[in-house]
Amino acid sequence: xxxxxxxxxxxxxxxxxxxxxxxxxxxxxxxxxxxxxxxxxxxxxxxxxxxxxxxxxxxxxxxxxxxxxxxxxxxxxxxxxxxxxxxxxxxxxxxxxxxxxxxxxxxxxxxxxx
Amino acid sequence: xxxxxxxxxxxxxxxxxxxxxxxxxxxxxxxxxxxxxxxxxxxxxxxxxxxxxxxxxxxxxxxxxxxxxxxxxxxxxxxxxxxxxxxxxxxxxxxxxxxxxxxxxxxxxxxxxxxxxxxxxxxxxxxxxxxxxxxxxxxxxxxxxxxxxxxxxxxxxxxxxxxxxxxxxxxxxxxxxxxxxxxxxxxxxxxxxxxxxxxxxxxxxxxxxxxxxxxxxxxxxxxxxxxxxxxxxxxxxxxxxxxxxxxxxxxxxxxxxxxxxxxxxxxxxxxxxxxxxxxxxxxxxxxxxxxxxxxxxxxxxxxxxxxxxxxxxxxxxxxxxxxxxxxx
Numbered sequence: 001x002x003x004x005x006x007x008x009x010x011x012x013x014x015x016x017x018x019x020x021x022x023x024x025x026x027x028x029x030x031x032x033x034x035x036x037x038x039x040x041x042x043x044x045x046x047x048x049x050x051x052x053x054x055x056x057x058x059x060x061x062x063x064x065x066x067x068x069x070x071x072x073x074x075x076x077x078x079x080x081x082x083x084x085x086x087x088x089x090x091x092x093x094x095x096x097x098x099x100x101x102x103x104x105x106x107x108x109x110x111x112x113x114x
Numbered sequence: 115x116x117x118x119x120x121x122x123x124x125x126x127x128x129x130x131x132x133x134x135x136x137x138x139x140x141x142x143x144x145x146x147x148x149x150x151x152x153x154x155x156x157x158x159x160x161x162x163x164x165x166x167x168x169x170x171x172x173x174x175x176x177x178x179x180x181x182x183x184x185x186x187x188x189x190x191x192x193x194x195x196x197x198x199x200x201x202x203x204x205x206x207x208x209x210x211x212x213x214x215x216x217x218x219x220x221x222x223x224x225x226x227x228x229x230x231x232x233x234x235x236x237x238x239x240x241x242x243x244x245x246x247x248x249x250x251x252x253x254x255x256x257x258x259x260x261x262x263x264x265x266x267x268x269x270x271x272x273x274x275x276x277x278x279x280x281x282x283x284x285x286x287x288x289x290x291x292x293x294x295x296x297x298x299x300x301x302x303x304x305x306x307x308x309x310x311x312x313x314x315x316x317x318x319x320x321x322x323x324x325x326x327x328x329x330x331x332x333x334x335x336x337x338x339x340x341x342x343x344x345x346x347x348x349x350x351x352x353x354x355x356x357x358x359x360x361x362x363x364x365x366x367x368x369x370x371x372x373x374x375x376x377x378x379x380x381x382x383x384x385x386x387x388x389x390x391x392x393x394x395x396x397x398x399x400x401x402x403x404x405x406x407x408x409x410x411x412x413x414x415x416x417x418x419x420x421x422x423x424x425x426x427x428x429x430x431x432x433x434x435x436x437x438x439x440x441x442x
Contacts, residue, residue: 035394035397036394036395041406043330053393055305066330
């Protein structure tokens with residue numbers, strides 16, 4: 001993925017609900033995983049972390065890799081501690097009803113411009 | 115306003131609140147009450163009675179030993195408790211000559227000898243009792259712990275801690291000026307707060323204008339170690355040290371220890387249960403990940419004693435930083 005995509009575009013195309021909107025407005029890479037240790041191996045920057053988990057540790061993990069935004073799939077409910085932490089660390093937190101795979105397909109369309 | 119019985123009960127308990135909180139105390143106190151075990155503070159000299167003994171005999175045991183509760187045992191195992199209240203009721207209702215069997219309290223709240231002292235403190239805050247019987251793993255009665263015992267052991271331990279601190283301060287003043295040391299407590303299964311140490315360390319390193327790659331590697335190492343302590347140990351500490359040459363992150367725990375340290379360094383090897391996996395951890399990547407981001411990595415463990423993992427990130431050679439996906 002060479003170009004950045006805006007968080008606005010993601011919200012629009014994946015019909016996202018915005019729990020918190022952080023300062024960073026774009027992402028330049030996407031990592032989808034339900035395993036936080038996998039996410040922690042990356043060296044990429046300006047990440048969108050896509051996960052079907054919605055615990056506060058997803059936000060902690062996103063913070064450790066300086067992620068710009070988190071997208072929680074499968075319409076998983078967001079607990080208070082998760083949204084509080086996203087606000088505290090100022091990381092954009094979005095949710096979508098789409099399952100993980102479908103969410104990734106939609107993101108793929110944005111990335112490849114198809 | 116109507117007040118329920120439950121509310122009044124809560125009020126009563128809060129009036130008797132133990133002067134120390136198991137959650138919101140200064141770090142040194144939290145560290146001490148997590149490190150100390152119930153067995154370190156409990157009284158081992160116990161005055162017990164049998165269930166065939168009369169309430170009067172038990173009252174005499176209380177009087178002779180100036181105690182207000184007597185555990186009832188059968189072949190070393192705890193089966194009940196007789197308190198001053200039970201004795202008063204016995205006098206009042208005229209069964210002071212009868213055996214304890216019928217009148218002792220059978221629903222008991224007990225502590226285990228290898229629980230952290232913080233458990234005992236939260237029990238004193240939760241229940242309206244002034245003492246708890248202590249049992250071992252075989253449910254044998256091994257002691258009794260009162261709030262006074264907890265405070266005495268705490269004062270003794272804090273006194274030691276102060277002496278340690280004083281000697282450490284003398285050591286540090288002779289070291290490099292840029293030396294920074296931090297300690298964080300990690301509690302077992304506390305996933306709400308696990309990651310707090312990494313957050314603080316990341317913030318500190320950013321404030322010190324460290325290169326972003328170094329900050330990232332240190333944050334990842336610290337976070338993986340923190341999660342490891344929360345998942346696999348009975349609880350422990352994260353120690354952070356920074357000088358002008360390196361960052362050192364050490365995870366220390368009090369058990370259970372690792373049988374084969376080579377095994378846990380293999381990617382994918384894990385002893386975590388399904389519940390941990392649903393949280394996004396426990397896939398056997400934590401220690402390999404930590405090693406990957408470290409310049410020096412050390413692990414020592416003894417079953418039954420605990421584990422020490424140390425990750426060092428050198429500041430003098432950032433260009434040698436391990437690359438993405440590099441296998442250890």
